[in-house]
Amino acid sequence: QVQVVESGGGVVQPGRSLRLSCAASGLTFSNYAMHWVRQAPGKGLEWVAVIWYDGSSKYYADSVKGRFTISRDNSKNTLYVQMNSLRAEDTAVYYCARDSQEMSTTYAFDIWGQGTMVTVSS
């Protein structure tokens, strides 16, 4: 079945870096734009970034622009986010989510992973 599975979360000190991965299966990964969405403990959902299906375009939330970089390796069916200069306010569950339309972008999220927790704390 179609699924995406995040990994790479953990506890990291402020100012340090972390890279999250999202492995996709059961879908033609290279045909879909992919997103990262996060949720701080007890809070609502916050969109983080999107990358086009072919990697040609990337967009970020203002809160992470210049610190986070989204990327993908279509040969490995894997999405990444490199998170630098981490802050306490980046503490959240990070979800990988598939854009709902093939070979396009609808900016809607139809498949979600289970999430990976990132805690930024000294």
Added chain:
Amino acid sequence: DIQMTQSPSSLSASVGDRVTITCRASQSISSYLNWYQQKPGKAPKFLIYAASSLQSGVPSRFSGSGSGTDFTLTISSLQPEDFATYYCQQSYNTPLTFGPGTKVDIK
């Protein structure tokens, strides 16, 4: 950035009740509005796209309406599995933004 608001922030309802949640955008977003359901400790689930189109596999008791700035999610007859938090999300432009959520719990 487009701000999304939802009302109410929470509501208590009984099984079988008709429930309506409102979402408002800070500017016109046409029909670029999606709805998600999230249960505690779980990932969100995609319910409705383009304001009123039901995602495959979603029960028909869920419906959406609206355009421009004002939208609604309606559950025609609340079922035990529908107790959850519901989020609207605009897909008009980036940065994509969500409403703060509406928690539906048991009366």
